[in-house]
Amino acid sequence: MSRTMKVAIVDDEADMRQSISQWLALSGFDTETYASAEDALKGISADFAGVVVSDIKMPGMDGMAFLKRLMSMDSGLPVIMITGHGDVPMAVEAMRVGAYDFLEKPFNPDRMTELAKRATQARRLTLDNRALRRELSDGSVLMKKLIGASPVMERLREDILDLGQADSHVLIDGETGTGKTLVAHALHAVGPRATKKFVTISCAAWSEDQLSAKLFGPAEDGTIPLVEEARGGTLCLEDVEALSQSLQARLLTLINDQGTPPETRIIAICNEHAPDKTLEDALRADLYYRLGAMTILCPPLRSRGEDILTLFTRMSEQFAEEYGCEAPQVTAQEAAQLLQAPWPGNVRQLVNIAERAVLQNRRGSGSIASLLMADNEASGPAMTTEGKPLKEYVESFEKMLIDNTMRRHKGSIVAVMDELCLPRRTLNEKMAKYGLQRQDYT
Template sequence: MARAMKVAIVDDEQDMRQSISQWLALSGFDTEAFGSAEDALKVIGPDFPGVVVSDIKMPGMDGMTFLKRLLSMDSSMPVIMITGHGDVPMAVEAMRLGAYDFLEKPFNPDRMTELAKRATQTRKLTLDNRALRRELSDGTVLMRKLIGSSGVMERLREDILDLGQADGHVLIDGETGTGKTLVAHALHAVGPRAGRKFVSISCAAYAEDALATRLFGPTEEGTGLPLVEEARGGTLCLEDVEALSQGLQARLLTFINDQGMPAETRIIAICNEHAPEKTVEDSLRPDLFYRLAALKITLPPLRTRGEDILTLFTRLTEQFAEEYGCAAPQLTAQEAAQLLQAPWPGNVRQLVNVAERAVLQNRRGTGSIASLLMADDDSPQPAITTEGKPLKEYVDAFERMLIDNTMRRHKGSIVAVMEELCLPRRTLNEKMAKYGLSRADYV
């Protein structure tokens, strides 16, 4: 189940901190009480996964000094101050300094719960955004997100590492939902510009005049730099590059040519053009296309990735099961074959939706994988591919998934896996070697 957010309660009066702690614990919070600000600071750090409730008047370090210390450590940490009667001016000053809110004694416990809920929601959003920013600047983390052991994924990771180190502009192509934005971030994060800005814009989200201003300026006073200036020295990512008008394509080409070689700002262009029999080359003027496509990556569609489909589905259902506080569905051989045969027009994005709904329907004890795939298919025909595959491919993919799932569930315990799957040790070792599975990855 998802872990409850923490609430640190700081008050020199034992009865007060115990009563607050008990009340918030009954409301579902993970509480920890401290008798002084000094003790609390030994535990609370910049990424403290929760909020702080503190009295203002305390011996030693008082609440105002404590608030300043917390906010100097992490300016976005929500701190709820508790004041005595007549201390409202001090509470107002605390709010001016950056406190989240304050409560005046005696306070309504329900009001405390309401404030704590809002503060923890704010804190969770802050920490999630912070973690996302870290992930998007960490090439190792991003490369781990490109899950899959299929040949096409191995080649994709190699291409990212190679092109990331190169300094030319890059064009990313591929069907919708294949992860083109993630690859763009990875290219930036594994290259020499990793510590510099990554600036992204969807060219399809703006009218032509607004897009021209946003990209090249002049911007209105107080609205920031145009993106070509903001990204200077780093990476400018143009999503939906095919939506650029001829006039803006000409301006972009001029910008690229004026930079010379090596380019001061790297352009990563993402194409989302999927009209029948039309490519990005048909949408861009030839001179711009060849400047952008000097380095090109085409992402593989999910239907070509074989057993990666089962690996991704399992990881996703486990994540959603933890989020919803329930068990992840266990695939049968028939359901695994249905996932492998599905055409996946929405690719990984569609697989994410199917995995989440599979968890929800498993929690209700109803539905099937086949019904989810049919619901995602616009055609009246069953949601399977027209390309047949040898039976051995389905058997191997399902067998690998079973061993992988069981190893992770037992945290790499070979004995437990042998017992559950009724396999002798030698056979299990042979199959793990065959499928590229290592016990060290599960311990």
């Protein structure tokens, strides 16, 4: 979603529409104006990427009727109402119906700008949350988030599609930052329970008594126990290794009482166990074998080869768009350093470094190498990647360079040939070698 949001201005007085529009445009807003509520409804729909400023007193459909229509269409849409002198009771009624705020004429333009900024921030958060909820319920979108062409990622996607169709409980293991929660959401979204609830809780975030009440009830706040809320859907237990012995016993009883196939599917995520121990050591044996009938191991980033460069490029581009600046250009030396780094924090660490690299690039200082060095020093001793032949580093960098250039020029072969000084036949051969297709960039 674009970071610039619209302000729809609705007023039957042309001078008022124009003055509000000009002032907000000078403040950096993208404005559009309507002379009536009827016209505005033709251009404003649910998920409108912006906010509405409307007069209350208008011929035809007045502001109150307009507000009620907007709220029935999208109750999360911020609407700022403009009232005349003495219309405060009407403004209060508008707030009750769902207006974001109101301004009384004559109003201070700076106050209008302040309200518009707060309203657009609220709108952006609402739309971002909606987009996230859609993504978490859309299996195809979630699978696309599992970026990478390495054999381990191909296998992970295949496992998700296979196990997603099953009813058995699933155990997800892997190092911190490898995307285990994303995999859990994907397992639910690609399976037959996708339209049912996906309920998640961290077993490490609560005391034993609190967790017991939240899972099995009775909860002090009167909320439904999570095992009831998830009935028929999926219950995701993050940090399952943190469950006490007594709660493990209650969970095992729940599983045994459900029968086969289980009414509620349980996806258990292990986020940390001792290096010399397995999850089997952390859970009682009977529970482990019930939960671990099917297992998925999320691969560490250091085992994913050139996926590292692909991920770094994608993350850098996203942050560059968010911050309104250019993404850093990765040199051959930096590409090798990214491939050789131990990545103890896995994908989460890579995302953090990509964001910091973009911020550094915006200031015109620093390097990716310095960020990697600082991160590795802070994290202490870590496993290192095995060395690779020079040819593999060269090919990984070459693929990244062509991919980035194609993306930047939106698939223009001529522009890529010019920038990389490559004849068309050579470029075609290299794209075929690396599995790059022009239609993916247009």
